[in-house]
Amino acid sequence: MDTILAPIMWLVSYVIYGVHYGLTSLGMDAGSGPAWVLSIVGLTIIVRLIILPLYNKQINATRQTQVLQPEIQKIQKKYKGKKDQVSQQRQQEEMTALYKKHGTSPFASCLPLLVQMPILFSLFRVLYAFPAIAAGERGDLGPINSDVAVEFENSTVFGAPLSASFGAAGETADPLNVRIVAAVLVLFMVVSTFYTQKQLTMKNMPDSAMDPNNPAFKTQKYMLYGMPFIYLFSGAAFQVGVLVYWAAGNIWNIGQQTWFIRNNPTPGSQAYRDREERLRKKRLRKGLTEEEIETLEAEEASRGQRQQPMSKERAKKVGVDKDDPQPVHSPEEPEEDVDPSEVRGKDGLTDAERAKKRYERRQAERARSKAKQEQRNKKAQQNKKKRNF
Template identity: 85%
Template sequence: MDTILAPIMWLVSWVMYGIHWGLTNLFGLAEGSGPAWVLSVVGLTIVVRLLILPLYNKQINATRQTQILQPEIQKIQKKYKGKKDTVSQQRQQEEMSALYKKHGTSPFASCLPMLVQMPILFSLFRVLYAFPRIAEGERGPLGPIDVTTAEAFENSTVFGAPLSASFGTASEASLPINVRIVAGVLVAFMVVSMFYTQKQLTMKNMPDSAMDPSNPAFKTQKYMLYGMPFIYLFSGAAFQVGVLVYWAAGNIWNIGQQTWFIRNNPTPGSQAYRERQERLRKKRLRKGMSEEEAETLAQEEAAAAGGQRQQPMSKERAKKAGLEKNVVESPAEVEEEDIDPSEVRGKDGLTDAERARKRYERRQAERARSKAKQEQRKKKAQQNNKKRNF
């Protein structure tokens, strides 16, 4: 395995050594063994996360598109349900591929960050495994890591637990109880943080249409919600304390990054999206915007994000439906005197309400033109039929 991972191991060792050098020479941390080596592992986590940030953005967008497309995916699956012949299976795959291609996504795009991180994680595992052997002279230097550097790393601890020790090799350490406690706490934190991040994605940032218990994608998400932490519970005991520190720091980064994305860029139709729309509505009301204007803008944003805009209802229709008290007037019905003159105007000289009204009127005009064209085509078709009858 070292032969395959050798380039990544060499790169990982140089990144850790460079961060350690910066911490000791620029920030005054003690050279040799000490917290600088622990922080170098944390620094490696930050470097890796920053490098894969574009992939993470792609993963978020791919996951969101897949969730939004679930109703259409289910239609295709129902269409070919029970058809096991080769032709039907091939057509189903072709229709699914065409759907993903149309919306610019792929079911595998959400796995990219994990696929990139796994070689780095295994390389770090092998680098930490090589440190004791380098310190004892059993193998040659690894990049900048020589005997002296390896010994300093070996003597660096996290609450008395050496970075290269693991739960399974605790008996070989000078303080085996410390190793077991630190490793156990880090593994427990990994399990809890992984469960939390998966639950955020599954329950809070998934549209209601995708949360059908019969939906295969939703089932997969639920399996991951409970399965991945369970796997970490057993696999974490085999990793060194340094790897667990890397993993724990990565999970903390994930929680912060994911919380920001879900709060500021949630999936349309999800609980997080409704909470964001409510926050924006309250913010606009605090700025002096009326309830009707805030509702109109919220509907415009929902339509732009791929949601469905609630169509304005006239007062007569509202009376028939028994909703007169809850009528939301259309932008076209908002009178000029109802607009707050102190409202902030944009570069085009319009307020948000005036801009919303213009958008509404433009759509109404487009609908009228479209309707007129349809009627014209019908008349032509009728005239052609009359001529053929003669």
């Protein structure tokens, strides 16, 4: 494994050494001590900043996948029970076309994890190599020579050496203390992972995607309970230094995810409704009237609704003119292709549709008022000209 991970191990060792050098330059004690612990935290921050664009892609891809769940379920229902090769191929083609149409991919949400796992394994192997480097049984690893490895080996977190682990605590001078520290870090890792998964599943998923029969929702619930359970057992094999890296990463995740869910939530989710309520209260404090607030909400809703292109056959079916893409249904005629999973009131409209309708009604009233005012002004001008003659 070291042969495959050698370039990343070399890079990780240089980052840890570089952060440690920067911390000692700022006045922290050189040699064994907190600077080596903070160098692992620094590695976490650097990695998270590097993968921030991938995290943005992950958020957008996850959101698009959640919004597309009703369409995905329609395709799955269409080919339910059809196990022949032709039907399976057509289902895959329709799925691919749907993802391509909306500019997303089911694998985009895995990008940050795919980047982080090699770094995590490399850090594991680097920490595993420190005792051998300190004892002179292995050559230098980048800037890590025997003197640096000894300093690192003597650095501790609440008395537990960074290279020690729960499973190998018997090899240390104080195995009980190592097990306690490692257990606390593993427990924190489990709880924080559960919290971040619960935030995504219960607070930032649209109501249309939270169907118990939805395969994606089932997968999210399995991950909600399964991932912490896996970490509970696998954490015993990781060194304290790796657990520090993981704990720092989870703290970063909680802060980053909380900010995104608060300021850029998925439309239709509980977080989105909470944000709309906060914006409404903020606008009321600024002195805006209910009518002005509803107008702003309607404009935001209309901007957030992306019009999808239609074929001529579908445009004819739903009653839309291709040259003027506005619905031409009569008021009595029920519209087709209404998504039943959307939350609708007694009038059969969603919050966004209701706000848009109010906005259009006020715009029409203002247009009529403006036309009447222009007509009065025009009439006044004509009367003035007659009097001048």
